[in-house]
Amino acid sequence: MSFQVAEKFVSINGEGRRAGELAAFIRFSGCNLRCAWCDTLWALDEPPKEELTADGIIRWVKDTGVKNVTLTGGEPMLQKGIRELLVRLSGDAGLRVEVETNGAVDLTPFYGISERISYTVDYKCPGSGMEGRMLGRNFERIREWDTVKFVVTDHHDLERMFEVIGRYRLTETCKVYVSPVFGRIDPKEIAEELIGRGMNDVRLQLQLHKLIWNPEERGV
Numbered sequence: 001m002s003f004q005v006a007e008k009f010v011s012i013n014g015e016g017r018r019a020g021e022l023a024a025f026i027r028f029s030g031c032n033l034r035c036a037w038c039d040t041l042w043a044l045d046e047p048p049k050e051e052l053t054a055d056g057i058i059r060w061v062k063d064t065g066v067k068n069v070t071l072t073g074g075e076p077m078l079q080k081g082i083r084e085l086l087v088r089l090s091g092d093a094g095l096r097v098e099v100e101t102n103g104a105v106d107l108t109p110f111y112g113i114s115e116r117i118s119y120t121v122d123y124k125c126p127g128s129g130m131e132g133r134m135l136g137r138n139f140e141r142i143r144e145w146d147t148v149k150f151v152v153t154d155h156h157d158l159e160r161m162f163e164v165i166g167r168y169r170l171t172e173t174c175k176v177y178v179s180p181v182f183g184r185i186d187p188k189e190i191a192e193e194l195i196g197r198g199m200n201d202v203r204l205q206l207q208l209h210k211l212i213w214n215p216e217e218r219g220v
Contacts, residue, residue, distance in 0.1 A: 001081040003057065004029040004048035006040075006074065010064050014209030016098060016120045017147055017175060023068040023098070024061045031075040033102050035128040037153060037181045043074045054085045058093050070098045077105040083113070090114035104133040108141060120147040125160050127153030127181070139168040147175040153184045158193050171201040179205050 006029045013023045027040070029048040038044070052060070061069050069089055076082060076099055089097050090113060097117045101107065107119055121138055124130040128151070142148060148170050150161040161178060170176050178194075180187050190204055 001084075002051040002053050003079050003081065003085065005050050005052050005057075006043040006046070006048055008052075008057075008060060010066055011209060012212075013068065013070060013098075014207045015179060015205050016100070016149070016177065017118065018068055018096075018098065019205060019208060021068055022066050023070045024064045024066040025070045025072060026057060026061075026076075028071065028073045028076045028079050030078055031073055031102065032078060033075070033104055033124070033128075033130045033133060035124060035130050037128060037151070037184065039182070040074065054081065054088055057085065058088060061089070061095065062093065067096055068098065069095045070100065072100040073102075075102050075105060077101050077107070077110070083110060086110065086113050086117055090116040102130075103138055104130070104135060106135055107138050111141070111143065115145065118145050118147065120149055122149050122151065123161070123164055125150060125152055125157035127157045127184075131160070136168075139164070139170065142168070142170070142174045144174055147177060150176075150178045151181055152178060152190065153181045155189070155193075157185075158190065162197065162199070165199075165202065171199075175203070176201060177203045177205045179207060182207060 006027045008026050010024050013019050013021050027043055029043055031044045089095050100120045103122045103124055124134055152158050178190060180190060194202055
């Protein structure tokens, strides 16, 4: 079985729990959503650059010498055989695995694989145009070593974020991050809202890779 890969590269983690750390990235092709602000549409619409087996992916990651591996997309959880790949990356390969997923794929069948796998689950706010596709059970069953990430475009998105955090009691069960859509909202506005509401345990995070490299550059 082969996986549809848009690109693979080593960089720093630009966001999430391991922001600033080295990671080997596998970006898969294809997605079941079309967010209004998506910054990787090319990975959704262009043909995959290559097809790799699980053996090929594991061999490449091991050759990098990097211990963190990030599966992203597109939407990695749509790949056929993704469970086998997760088992092998977190098992015999002994890697720390982070999966960036969009909140519209049920994660319940994958939670029992390994505690070496953490999920960074997006909640798509109204500005994405995809909020109606969010699966509530993903946020009801989120685990303490997982992350929920909100990407916001405006004040309305911020208001929805606060509602969702309260509804699922997210700050009591997992890590919570909020990031601005690049160039759409001033991070200062987000910071002031967090301060004004006394939002303990919500972390404002900027996309480091877009500050270090050109925001349009691939492979970073």
